[in-house]
Amino acid sequence: MISRVHMQRFHHSQFADFGLLLELKQSTQQRISVCIPTLNEAETIGSIVSIIREELVSKVGLVDEILIIDSNSDDSTMEIAQDAGATAHLSSEVAPETGSYLGKGENLWKALHIATGDIICYIDGDISNFQPGFITGLIGPLLTDDSIDYVKAFYERPMDGGESTLANSGGRVTEILIRPLISLFYPELSAVLQPLAGEYAARRSVFESLPFPVGYGVEIAHLIDLVGGGRLGNMAQTDLVKRIHRNRDNDELGQMSFAILQVILRRLERDGKLTLSSPLPDLYQSWVLDGEQIQPITRHIPEPERPPINPRH
Numbered sequence: 192m193i194s195r196v197h198m199q200r201f202h203h204s205q206f207a208d209f210g211l212l213l214e215l216k217q218s219t220q221q222r223i224s225v226c227i228p229t230l231n232e233a234e235t236i237g238s239i240v241s242i243i244r245e246e247l248v249s250k251v252g253l254v255d256e257i258l259i260i261d262s263n264s265d266d267s268t269m270e271i272a273q274d275a276g277a278t279a280h281l282s283s284e285v286a287p288e289t290g291s292y293l294g295k296g297e298n299l300w301k302a303l304h305i306a307t308g309d310i311i312c313y314i315d316g317d318i319s320n321f322q323p324g325f326i327t328g329l330i331g332p333l334l335t336d337d338s339i340d341y342v343k344a345f346y347e348r349p350m351d352g353g354e355s356t357l358a359n360s361g362g363r364v365t366e367i368l369i370r371p372l373i374s375l376f377y378p379e380l381s382a383v384l385q386p387l388a389g390e391y392a393a394r395r396s397v398f399e400s401l402p403f404p405v406g407y408g409v410e411i412a413h414l415i416d417l418v419g420g421g422r423l424g425n426m427a428q429t430d431l432v433k434r435i436h437r438n439r440d441n442d443e444l445g446q447m448s449f450a451i452l453q454v455i456l457r458r459l460e461r462d463g464k465l466t467l468s469s470p471l472p473d474l475y476q477s478w479v480l481d482g483e484q485i486q487p488i489t490r491h492i493p494e495p496e497r498p499p500i501n502p503r504h
Contacts, residue, residue, distance in 0.1 A: 198382045199339065199427040203328025206335075209251045212327060215334040222255045223330055224308030227277070228298035229259055232316035233266040235437075237275045239314070239321045244276035246323045254326065258306055259316075260285065260298040268316070280305060292495065295389075296409030300497040303398055310334075311398055315389035320435040328429040329392035340397050340425040341417060343383060344390035346434040362387065368448050369411060372455055376464050379418050384428060386414055387451075397422075399501040406494050407447045408454030415458050442477065446492055449475045453494045 206212060216223065225243055229236060240257055247254040259272040259279040269279040283291040285301040299313055310333050312326055325344070332339045348362060365387050373380045380386060387410050400420075404412050417423060439447070453473070459465045473493040479486050 198423070199332070199336075201328065201332055201342075201427060201429045203324035203331075203429055203431050206327045206331030207324070209247070209253055209323075209327065212331060212334055213251050213253050216253065219334075221309040221334075222307055223253065223310045223312065224256050224258060224302075224306035225254050225312045225314065225326060226258045226260060226299065226302035226306055227272075227314055227316045228262070228282075228295050228302070229264060229268050229272070229316040230262040230295075231264045231266045231268060233264070233268045233271055234317075235319050235321075236268055236277075236316050237271040239316065239318060240272050240275035240277045242321055242323060243326060247326055248276070253330075255308060256306065258302055260302045260305075262293050262295075262298060289497075292405040294404075294406035296403045296407070296412075297405040297497065299409060300403035300405070300500075303395070303500055306395075309395050310392060311395055312392035313389065315436065317437045318434060319437075320433060325390060325431055328431055329390060332427045332429065333392060333394065336427075338425060339427045340422065341393040342391060342427045342429055343385065343414075344388045344431045344434075345384035345428050346388075346431040349433065349435050364444055364448050364451065368451065376455075376459055377415055377418060379423055380414055382423075383414060383426075386411055390431065390434075396501070400499050400503075402499055403497040404450075404454045404494050405497060406450040406492070408451045408494050411451055412454050412458065412496070415455070415462075419458075419462065442479075445477060446475055446490065449492050450494045453492075454496075 243254055243257050257277040259269065259277045260282050261269050261279060262282055272279045282298045282301045286304040310330055312329050314325055329342045329344060332342045369386055401413050401416050403409050417426065453471050456471060460467050473491050475490045475492045477488045479488055
């Protein structure tokens with residue numbers, strides 16, 4: 192039997208003393224950046240940025256910058272974010288010499304090129320019940336404990352904004368795809384309650400040491416690579432209680448799973464856990480029922496990876 196590696200767990204309320212967090216930040220002369228990857232988040236991004244700016248920038252000076260890295264939204268995401276107090280960048284215009292992909296992981300990697308923080312906090316842009324604890328609960332452990340390098344969120348997940356929650360699970364892709372694969376190949380990660388959570392924070396040196404898949408495989412890739420580097424003992428989790436966000440349909444989840452599976456299979460081969468007989472295809476095949484006709488749907492979903500910015504860390 193493989194024993195689980197202990198991971199410290201916190202509750203965001205343990206870090207409700209913003210003044211104390213500011214003292215710890217100042218005493219170590221650190222800067223904190225909040226980076227939000229976006230694609231058509233006009234409905235929620237203004238509230239998220241406003242709360243961070245008012246509660247954590249203006250009132251206490253705990254957060255030094257709020258950065259939006261956008262994947263060419265065709266709504267008013269960037270304008271709303273800027274009006275609320277963030278600095279917004281098109282991902283394609285950040286480090287243009289490196290080229291450009293569309294994807295969440297790409298935006299997170301590009302954020303490292305412009306963020307000035309020693310601590311980087313990533314959060315998703317579609318949270319509709321955002322509160323300051325989403326930030327302080329993640330950066331708090333990093334400020335209070337030098338042995339902690341990476342903090343992941345966990346929470347209940349109401350479905351469609353209602354009262355029905357997935358209190359004991361990490362979402363459909365996590366429970367159907369990720370949890371079984373973790374159990375089979377990376378059981379050490381079974382201690383991570385929400386492996387695909389988009390809310391997490393780490394010291395800059397940690398993020399700069401990791402490759403970034405350009406799409407939805409970025410979160411699980413980081414966890415596998417941190418485990419491979421013997422760093423699971425330096426990770427922690429914080430209970431953010433509840434996260435309400437946009438729920439995706441099965442077609443979107445299928446595409447997400449396809450990208451994530453490519454990332455995991457590459458690591459399984461790299462880590463000597465299986466051997467692939469041929470290169471992985473990037474063609475995702477599905478179908479839709481149109482009246483009485485079954486229409487095939489095909490999409491190319493490559494999941495290339497950005498290299499570590501500073502692999503020596």
